[in-house]
Amino acid sequence: xxxxxxxxxxxxxxxxxxxxxxxxxxxxxxxxxxxxxxxxxxxxxxxxxxxxxxxxxxxxxxxxxxxxxxxxxxxxxxxxxxxxxxxxxxxxxxxxxxxxxxxxxxxxxxxxxxxxxxxxxxxxxxxxxxxxxxxxxxxxxxxxxxxxxxxxxxxxxxxxxxxxxxxxxxxxxxxxxxxxxxxxxxxxxxxxxxxxxxxxxxxxxxxxxxxxxxxxxxxxxxxxxxxxxxxxxxxxxxxxxxxxxxxxxxxxxxxxxxxxxxxxxxxxxxxxxxxxxxxxxxxxxxxxxxxx
Numbered sequence: 197x198x199x200x201x202x203x204x205x206x207x208x209x210x211x212x213x214x215x216x217x218x219x220x221x222x223x224x225x226x227x228x229x230x231x232x233x234x235x236x237x238x239x240x241x242x243x244x245x246x247x248x249x250x251x252x253x254x255x256x257x258x259x260x261x262x263x264x265x266x267x268x269x270x271x272x273x274x275x276x277x278x279x280x281x282x283x284x285x286x287x288x289x290x291x292x293x294x295x296x297x298x299x300x301x302x303x304x305x306x307x308x309x310x311x312x313x314x315x316x317x318x319x320x321x322x323x324x325x326x327x328x329x330x331x332x333x334x335x336x337x338x339x340x341x342x343x344x345x346x347x348x349x350x351x352x353x354x355x356x357x358x359x360x361x362x363x364x365x366x367x368x369x370x371x372x373x374x375x376x377x378x379x380x381x382x383x384x385x386x387x388x389x390x391x392x393x394x395x396x397x398x399x400x401x402x403x404x405x406x407x408x409x410x411x412x413x414x415x416x417x418x419x420x421x422x423x424x425x426x427x428x429x430x431x432x433x434x435x436x437x438x439x440x441x442x443x444x445x446x447x448x449x450x451x452x453x454x455x456x457x458x459x460x461x462x463x464x465x466x467x468x469x470x471x472x473x474x475x476x477x478x479x480x481x482x483x484x485x486x487x488x
Contacts, residue, residue: 243275250274265441269448280455281412286401286464288327290394293360295325297390299332300364304383313372313379314339331355345372350471359467360393366471397464404462411458418451 250271257266302323306316318339324332334355338348346369353365367386371379425431435444 243279246274246278247271263436263441264438265435265445269445272452273448276452277415277455280452280459281408281415286397286404289358289464290397290401291327292356293358293390293394293397295327296356296358296361296364297387297394298325299328300383300387300390304380304387307380307383313368314345328356345369353469353471357469359469360390362469362471364390400464404464407458407462411455415455 250273253274254267254270257270258264299320302320303316306319307313311319318336320332321336331352335348335352338351339345343351349365349369349372353362356362356365364386367379367382371382422432435441
C-alpha cells in the first residue's frame, strides 16, 4: 500500500510538472495592443535550475530517508522561498521611472535645439536609457513607419503601463495637437516631477525592506529548527507514518501561504492609469473622419 501511494504521488507530481511546462507557452495575439494581451508567462533560467536541483534533491531525500513527502516539498521550497523572500518588483519599476525621467530630459534638450516633436523623439535613439530601450525603440519604429504621432504615443503609454508614464504621454499628445510653444518648459517641469516621484518611491521601498528582512529571518530560523529536528531528534518520527506525511505537507503549504501574505503587504501600490481604450477609440474616430 505504501509503495503504491508513493508511486502515485510521484506520477501526479510528474504530470503536474509536465502540464505546468506545457501551459506557459505564449498564446498572445501579436496584432493586439500590448495592454490587451494576456500576460506572457516566462520562466527564468534560474527558476528552472532551482526546480531541477530541488527535484533531484527531493528524490534522493525520499529514497534515502523513506519520507515520500520530501519529494514534493523540497522542489517547491527551492523555487518558492527565493520568490517569496526575494527582492520586490518595485525596484524594476523605479528603475524604469528613472529611465523615463532621463529620456524626458534628453527629449527636452533636443526640442530646445529647434526640432519638431516627431523628429526630436526619433533623435533620442542615440541616448536611450537601457531600462526603456524596447519601449522607446518601438515608439521610434512606429513613427518611422508613418504611424500617427497620437497613435504611436498611445501605444507607447500601453507599453509603459504606468500612471507616471501616462502623464508624460498626455503632455506629449497635447503638444502634438496644439503645436504651440512652451513644450520645452513643460517637459522640463515634468522631468522634475518624475524625478521627485522616483525619490518618493525609493523612500517607500526602503521602508518596506523592514518586513522583508523580518520574514527572511523568521524563515531561516524555522528551516534550521526543522532540519535540526529531523536530523538530531526523534521529534518528527510520528510524521513518518504514511497517513501523517500529508499533514506535514499541509503544514508546509500553510507556512508558504503566510509568507505569501507577508509578501503581498510589502508590494508597492500600483496607481490607476488614465489613458486607456477610450483614448484609442477617440484617436481612431478622429483619423477616420480626417480621411473622409
